[in-house]
Amino acid sequence: MPVRLNSNDKDFETHFVELLGLKREVSTDVDNAVRAIIDDVRARGDAALVDLSLKFDRLDLRKTGIAVTAAEVEAAYAACSKETLDALMFARDRIADHHKRQLPSDDRYTDAAGVELGHRWTAVESVGLYVPGGLASYPSSVLMNAVPAQVAGVPRIVMVVPSPSGELNPLVLAAAKIAGVSEIYRVGGAQAVAALAYGTDTIRPVVKIVGPGNAWVAAAKRQVFGTVGIDSIAGPSEVLVIADKNNDPEWIASDLLAQAEHDTAAQSILMTDDEAFAEAVEQAVRRQLGTLPRGNIAGESWNTFGATIILGSLGEAVPLADRIAAEHLEIATADAEDLAMRIRNAGAIFIGSVTPEVIGDYVSGSNHVLPTARSARFSSGLGVLDFMKRTSILKLDRAALEKIGPAAMTLARAEGLEGHRRSVEIRLEEAG
């Protein structure tokens, strides 16, 4: 059974802190094994990929090749239904349209002291997109990672995807084609991350690696960080729904379950100011669970990590939601817009009762890669800026150096960096 908290209870704060502290992920220590795999790929390149794929994926890359061929991609595309392809292209176009608005502007200006300053944004040269194999192999995630990279102007977008026993999800290959992925390799796990970071004869290294993966992939990304850039490490998904009694309990229940069906470690929380409504939603959840194909997963998630929180008033939701800092925050109340603007910490906010979180997973155009596990307190969803970097520009003339140089010399001396002082002084002397 999910926990039920009431903000009027004396021990509410204690229980709320317990809820915040719930550990939903079992941390597997695979660091040493991953280090060995990375070393092996660095030392032996493609030969290591062959051996490791035999071992972990029961796949002989010497027979299939490491690269997925254009013909294979075309065949996979042809195998998909028109309805699904149309939906993928519809999503791709909406994601592209939305993300184009995130393209940053360069800046260049001369300030009052005559100092020319500015910055220039450029795309990273190449990106490696990790796509999990098996159940969690989602074409929508391919779009959500690759399309912003394309919008940013990344010229080379590489995808790696494990092919257990030779299987590849045709939808994932079709999504890659639709998203403009330029190379695909049938390798996964830590070995794929190592190949992307350090390169092999077949796979040229990339500059940044993004995308979700299991504990091995996450550990490998952490270990190669520095050699390449990485995105944030995603944890299990979560939703916080704030709803008043004027909602259909069945709608709200379906949203809690959509989140819960992802993973037994997912978390769905309902906040409401009406206890009878909370009970109605809980009942609806139990009823819907019985008919859900992934009911076992959703049920385990809901019973282990689910929660309903009864508030004295909806205004109490603001500080609590900020502490939860949910990946997904759905607000279905009369003053939803006002509440949304008062809450600072959330990956994405879904306003109103006809904005189910699921819309953001697929076709809203907004990115579904969002900060999990309370990291919305300090980080943002994936976007175009994650595939770009900013270079500062400085340009002085002699007059500007004369104006601001002396203060630099003072600070250099104060910090005991005489060489710093001199590199300004030598120019001012000769100017004088």
Place this chain on the structure above:
Amino acid sequence: MPVRLNSNDKDFETHFVELLGLKREVSTDVDNAVRAIIDDVRARGDAALVDLSLKFDRLDLRKTGIAVTAAEVEAAYAACSKETLDALMFARDRIADHHKRQLPSDDRYTDAAGVELGHRWTAVESVGLYVPGGLASYPSSVLMNAVPAQVAGVPRIVMVVPSPSGELNPLVLAAAKIAGVSEIYRVGGAQAVAALAYGTDTIRPVVKIVGPGNAWVAAAKRQVFGTVGIDSIAGPSEVLVIADKNNDPEWIASDLLAQAEHDTAAQSILMTDDEAFAEAVEQAVRRQLGTLPRGNIAGESWNTFGATIILGSLGEAVPLADRIAAEHLEIATADAEDLAMRIRNAGAIFIGSVTPEVIGDYVSGSNHVLPTARSARFSSGLGVLDFMKRTSILKLDRAALEKIGPAAMTLARAEGLEGHRRSVEIRLEEAG
């Protein structure tokens, strides 16, 4: 002696790759020791800080208190020369002015399908700024980290700084006052990072930790990442100077040495199309080294990691500079502006012979916290966005859901997520 490469040599590529691969940092494995310190601080809070400060800093916090008092800050401020305080305030104002231009805009719009989308930027609630003690305790770094946080609107800016044997650099305290730091604690090392991440009775936890530190601090930041946000882990500083023969070799030499005096692991590289000029610069470096207070450090850096690269033409600099991806790139050539625009990978570019890199360290207004160790290929200097996060906003009405909902249902089914499909369907059914 620094290495000398010539792009005409047959084995240039080999030597250039060697130069790129030079390991300038000795990685100390302190992970287990750091883990024990963090656990101790989590378990015992202030008492652990007292014990660890006795051990590592020879300081009894029971006598001094953990917090640096307002009176101590005022006394430190009063002990600084007016010239230095004026220079710090001059720098602070210029940093603030420049960083205000980085403040991002919110976005909100309704697209053709009637879907309301957008995002809202908010400042993180609190930031912890780590400031090293001893030699590397630079007031300019306090400004460069704290001022952008202030510009972003972070309401609570906390500083931690170790106080070995009770010593605190008055300039660092003065800079903290000038930069608007709201709390200061005299703790350092992994224990300070742990206190910032998890809190103690005296130190309330923060949401994000920034600032440079030694191997212990870096390891602690990595370990608490996730619980809090962190900035990137900075490596030793570096400069690449591209200069033609129309420069004064003494000026260029002074820039190479300003970088080299930071640290024996710093790196200074000169690229030029004129061998005689390269030799003149090398001679000037040797001459200036003899008179530099930190000549031993600068000399070791220059001899171990320094390099001059002779090019057939300056155009060859573009791809090479992109591979080096220097933290600081100085361009002193006739076509400096043009070269600057063609190079994509650099933390900051200093254009023209009267724009010494040192200007960027102190008073240009631009941030001096920049990506090191080739990470400018995928990351940017510190800025206002590092202290903010973006929340996506979505809002549909019934008509918009009818337009885009069916494609979401198709994709949910294709991914085997029936619960996702139903959370859209249930709303469309009742709408129908």
